[in-house]
Amino acid sequence: MKCSICNNKAVYEAKYSGSFLCKKHFIEFVEKRVKREIREQMALRGREITISVGISGGKDSSVTLYLLNKILSERRNVKIKAFTVDEGIEGYRSTGIEKAEKLCKALNIEHETISFKENYGYTMDRIMKIDKKTISCSHCGPMRRQLMNKISLYDSADYVVLGINQDDYAQSILMNVVKGDISRYIRMAPHDYIREGLVPRILPLRKIPEKEVVLYAILNNIDYDSSWCPYYNMAQRNTFRDIVDKLENETPGSKYAIIKFFDETRKPLKDYYKNDDIKLNKCKTCGAPTPENVCEVCRDIGELKKIEAKL
Ligand SMILES: [Zn+2]
Numbered sequence: 390m391k392c393s394i395c396n397n398k399a400v401y402e403a404k405y406s407g408s409f410l411c412k413k414h415f416i417e418f419v420e421k422r423v424k425r426e427i428r429e430q431m432a433l434r435g436r437e438i439t440i441s442v443g444i445s446g447g448k449d450s451s452v453t454l455y456l457l458n459k460i461l462s463e464r465r466n467v468k469i470k471a472f473t474v475d476e477g478i479e480g481y482r483s484t485g486i487e488k489a490e491k492l493c494k495a496l497n498i499e500h501e502t503i504s505f506k507e508n509y510g511y512t513m514d515r516i517m518k519i520d521k522k523t524i525s526c527s528h529c530g531p532m533r534r535q536l537m538n539k540i541s542l543y544d545s546a547d548y549v550v551l552g553i554n555q556d557d558y559a560q561s562i563l564m565n566v567v568k569g570d571i572s573r574y575i576r577m578a579p580h581d582y583i584r585e586g587l588v589p590r591i592l593p594l595r596k597i598p599e600k601e602v603v604l605y606a607i608l609n610n611i612d613y614d615s616s617w618c619p620y621y622n623m624a625q626r627n628t629f630r631d632i633v634d635k636l637e638n639e640t641p642g643s644k645y646a647i648i649k650f651f652d653e654t655r656k657p658l659k660d661y662y663k664n665d666d667i668k669l670n671k672c673k674t675c676g677a678p679t680p681e682n683v684c685e686v687c688r689d690i691g692e693l694k695k696i697e698a699k700l
């Protein structure tokens with residue numbers, strides 16, 4: 390097939406818009422949407438800005454860092470840093486860190502690592518040996534989010550940027566809808582407001598379908614780690630992945646429409662549920678921001694210690 394714009398050989402068919410794109414026009418098409426998201430999600434004018442990018446070494450975060458660097462490198466007031474959270478998963482995380490470091494070096498971006506072991510005293514491997522009942526992501530998610538915030542605060546970052554693609558994002562929106570969790574729906578990233586102690590999370594790829602992220606990485610020779618976490622077990626998310634994919638197959642553009650609906654409903658909902666837990670406390674144990682008195686990570690570690698003592 391030929392590119393709908395220039396007649397060169399097409400490398401991609403965007404079913405949702407009915408167009409075919411050559412390499413050049415595909416890359417432009419991705420970058421145009423990411424530029425718009427960057428513009429809409431962050432205020433980058435008139436002051437020194439530090440952006441902290443969470444990079445796992447996987448396709449989404451690698452493409453995010455590559456694009457952010459490409460789009461923002463000419464702005465002198467913007468400094469980009471990158472970090473990787475090391476959960477302590479033997480044989481998996483080390484490959485990701487290697488790819489992350491390699492990319493940062495190629496782009497001349499400062500990279501650091503922050504680990505579960507140093508901050509919590511446990512690796513994920515150890516946690517999985519202690520607690521055989523809970524799914525890994527219930528421990529890992531809150532810990533990872535907390536460390537991302539911690540390192541971003543430490544770096545005095547104005548924003549923390551994550552590689553979440555359109556598929557992930559549409560699934561998360563629907564998950565919150567199906568759970569009836571309006572509070573979480575309102576608080577989803579991208580954040581356009583500041584909650585004390587929390588660095589706003591930004592998602593430049595949230596409108597780029599997963600397969601376009603993969604193709605973009607390939608066309609730009611971005612080397613990424615494609616392995617899956619050995620503990621990955623998110624039965625619930627897989628259900629939503631299937632539903633969203635089915636909707637997209639039957640009606641191309643559904644993923645985009647879910648996000649559009651979210652964008653248009655979030656603001657009025659936020660206004661209606663005024664100051665919905667905007668205020669946060671400091672965890673009595675570790676000082677991290679939390680709506681409770683003790684944060685969910687400290688509570689989780691307390692539970693793990695109890696189970697461990699019985700082993
Ligand atoms: Zn073209």
Ligand SMILES: [Zn+2]
Nearest residue numbers: 672675684687
């Ligand atoms: Zn805590």
